[in-house]
Amino acid sequence: xxxxxxxKQEWGRRRLAYLLSAPASLLILLIYVxxxxxxxxxxFTDYSLVYDGFNFVGLDNYKQMLTDEHxxxxxxxxxxxxxxxxxxxxxxxxxxxxxxxxxxxxRSILEVLYFMPVTSTLTAMTxxxxxxxxxxxxxxxxxxxxxxxxxxxxxxxxxxxxISIAMVSIWGxxxxxxxxxxxxxxxxxxxxxxxASIDGADHPLDRFFQVTWPxxxxxxxxxxxxxxxxxxKLFDTVAVLTHGxxxxxxxxxxxxxxLEGFENFNMAYACxxxxxxxxxxxxxxxxxxxMGDRRRTHA
Amino acid sequence: xxxxxxxxxxxSWLRFLASFKPKSxxxxxxxxxxxxxxxxxxxxxxxxxxxxLKPADEVYDSNFHFWPETFRGxxxxxxxxxxxxYLTFLANSFIVCAGILVxxxxxxxxxxxxxxxxxxxxxxxxFGFVVASLTIPINVTSIPIYLGxxxxxxxxxxxxxMFPFFVSVFAIFLFRQFFKDYPDSIIDAARVDGFSEIEIIxxxxxxxxxxxxxxxxxxxxxxHWNDLYWPLIVVQSxxxxxxxxxxxxxxxxFDNDYGRTFASATVVTLxxxxxxxxxxxxxxRSITMSGIKG
Numbered sequence: 001x002x003x004x005x006x007x008k009q010e011w012g013r014r015r016l017a018y019l020l021s022a023p024a025s026l027l028i029l030l031i032y033v034x035x036x037x038x039x040x041x042x043x044f045t046d047y048s049l050v051y052d053g054f055n056f057v058g059l060d061n062y063k064q065m066l067t068d069e070h071x072x073x074x075x076x077x078x079x080x081x082x083x084x085x086x087x088x089x090x091x092x093x094x095x096x097x098x099x100x101x102x103x104x105x106x107r108s109i110l111e112v113l114y115f116m117p118v119t120s121t122l123t124a125m126t127x128x129x130x131x132x133x134x135x136x137x138x139x140x141x142x143x144x145x146x147x148x149x150x151x152x153x154x155x156x157x158x159x160x161x162x163i164s165i166a167m168v169s170i171w172g173x174x175x176x177x178x179x180x181x182x183x184x185x186x187x188x189x190x191x192x193x194x195x196a197s198i199d200g201a202d203h204p205l206d207r208f209f210q211v212t213w214p215x216x217x218x219x220x221x222x223x224x225x226x227x228x229x230x231x232x233k234l235f236d237t238v239a240v241l242t243h244g245x246x247x248x249x250x251x252x253x254x255x256x257x258x259l260e261g262f263e264n265f266n267m268a269y270a271c272x273x274x275x276x277x278x279x280x281x282x283x284x285x286x287x288x289x290x291m292g293d294r295r296r297t298h299a
Numbered sequence: 300x301x302x303x304x305x306x307x308x309x310x311s312w313l314r315f316l317a318s319f320k321p322k323s324x325x326x327x328x329x330x331x332x333x334x335x336x337x338x339x340x341x342x343x344x345x346x347x348x349x350x351x352l353k354p355a356d357e358v359y360d361s362n363f364h365f366w367p368e369t370f371r372g373x374x375x376x377x378x379x380x381x382x383x384x385y386l387t388f389l390a391n392s393f394i395v396c397a398g399i400l401v402x403x404x405x406x407x408x409x410x411x412x413x414x415x416x417x418x419x420x421x422x423x424x425x426f427g428f429v430v431a432s433l434t435i436p437i438n439v440t441s442i443p444i445y446l447g448x449x450x451x452x453x454x455x456x457x458x459x460x461m462f463p464f465f466v467s468v469f470a471i472f473l474f475r476q477f478f479k480d481y482p483d484s485i486i487d488a489a490r491v492d493g494f495s496e497i498e499i500i501x502x503x504x505x506x507x508x509x510x511x512x513x514x515x516x517x518x519x520x521x522x523h524w525n526d527l528y529w530p531l532i533v534v535q536s537x538x539x540x541x542x543x544x545x546x547x548x549x550x551x552x553f554d555n556d557y558g559r560t561f562a563s564a565t566v567v568t569l570x571x572x573x574x575x576x577x578x579x580x581x582x583x584r585s586i587t588m589s590g591i592k593g
Contacts, residue, residue: 016496017419024410025425027466032432038443099333113337119575121525123546124564128347137359183587236527254438261442262532274439285434
């Protein structure tokens with residue numbers, strides 16, 4: 001079908017569509033498409049901001065990852081952190097949402113209070129957390145001492161620092177995930193609970209496993225994927241709280257990529273790190289879509 | 300009016316009071332636990348506020364009491380706002396957030412309308428790019444964008460702080476969903492009545508999309524007010540420092556007046572908390588809308 005064959009009005013509308021989508025398209029090209037292509041190309045070079053010129057080095061940057069101790073450490077730290085963070089960031093909000101959802105009294109005040117950390121500026125609040133977690137004079141250790149317990153070196157002990165960071169991150173995400181769960185719970189029709197209770201599911205746990213959990217599955221999938229991605233994206237807390245320390249014990253993946261790119265100016269290596277990160281994100285997104293599709297065909 | 304109208308408010312007042320009587324012990328314990336948890340969650344805010352009112356030597360006192368023995372709140376806040384450049388930092392954050400939001404809306408609304416309601420070649424490809432870009436965080440594209448800004452000599456400018464966020468693929472995706480649900484019959488009728496496409500967008504579609512636009516705006520402003528990563532990369536001077544980034548200065552003994560430090564943390568956190576308290580519904584909608592992606 002040639003353009004001339006279109007009615008005049010239709011052609012005008014089509015031209016308008018190009019006009020309307022042009023600014024966004026141009027910006028997507030400049031902000032997403034070209035940079036991704038550039039990251040890809042640079043990752044096969046030895047480009048560094050501090051030297052002029054560059055050579056193509058093939059897969060060297062990717063091979064370097066396999067032997068780079070810091071990479072292995074950052075990778076491990078990220079996984080350990082995720083393993084601590086994700087269960088807390090999933091189950092605490094789920095329990096809270098279920099507990100809050102059914103009560104009419106205090107519901108909004110509780111929602112507001114638990115949600116406060118989500119809106120707050122994490123860099124500022126991390127400063128507060130650094131004071132609270134201080135090994136010598138922090139409020140948390142003071143409380144432990146007054147309970148007759150030993151002080152904990154929250155930020156200075158390499159074995160504990162990831163737990164401390166996970167704690168701060170969980171504090172920051174509880175309200176966010178709770179709101180998602182609350183929305184999911186509200187969408188469950190009340191008569192399903194009545195039907196379940198006729199079938200003899202009277203105990204709260206029965207109600208949970210027979211009605212709430214299966215019907216909450218789409219929300220749970222979204223929350224878990226979102227939480228997983230948030231775990232991988234950990235950066236701010238590390239940058240303010242520990243600088244990756246002590247002795248790289250809290251150096252996570254994105255913080256390493258940042259250091260390599262913008263502190264050491266190993267741009268090419270940092271690009272390779274970024275691409276691997278993106279590959280993981282795409283994998284997660286793909287799995288999420290597949291799981292979502294399977295659920296829909298089952299339903 | 301009869302006597303009942305005088306008695307009624309009283310009765311409802313009593314019923315209101317009675318409603319606070321716990322239904323059972325389990326209910327009371329549950330409520331207690333929920334409030335205990337809530338107390339733990341907001342304790343850092345209370346501690347911050349308290350520290351901001353204290354002289355430096357009281358901040359780390361081993362027994363915490365909210366109200367300081369020596370009140371230094373006036374000195375601390377005065378110092379933050381007038382001796383230190385915090386007004387500049389706050390203004391920078393405000394300019395950056397406002398600039399980003401305006402450009403995001405101006406680029407996303409028309410593109411979303413075209414994707415939802417108009418036919419054009421390349422539509423599927425454009426939408427494909429939008430969806431793929433949803434997954435790409437700034438952390439992955441930061442190096443080429445940084446190098447580009449170095450090349451054109453625009454580091455440490457408002458432009459460099461805003462540029463990577465001028466297009467929000469999330470906004471395009473969200474608004475497209477919203478516009479798609481708008482009935483075609485109304486648009487066709489408007490066309491028959493002689494409305495131009497621009498008039499249709501401005502007078503029909505946009506008013507209908509206001510809930511989505513408002514919720515997205517809250518989402519965008521909060522995200523960029525709180526962002527640390529990108530300002531950390533492009534800001535080089537105090538003049539362009541954002542509020543969130545300024546908190547990083549305390550890494551290196553920038554200020555050992557701890558009371559004043561936490562006064563600055565309060566000043567930086569306050570705007571978003573205030574917006575939240577006034578626009579709670581919007582905040583919550585902006586989060587549940589992000590669930591549409593899934």
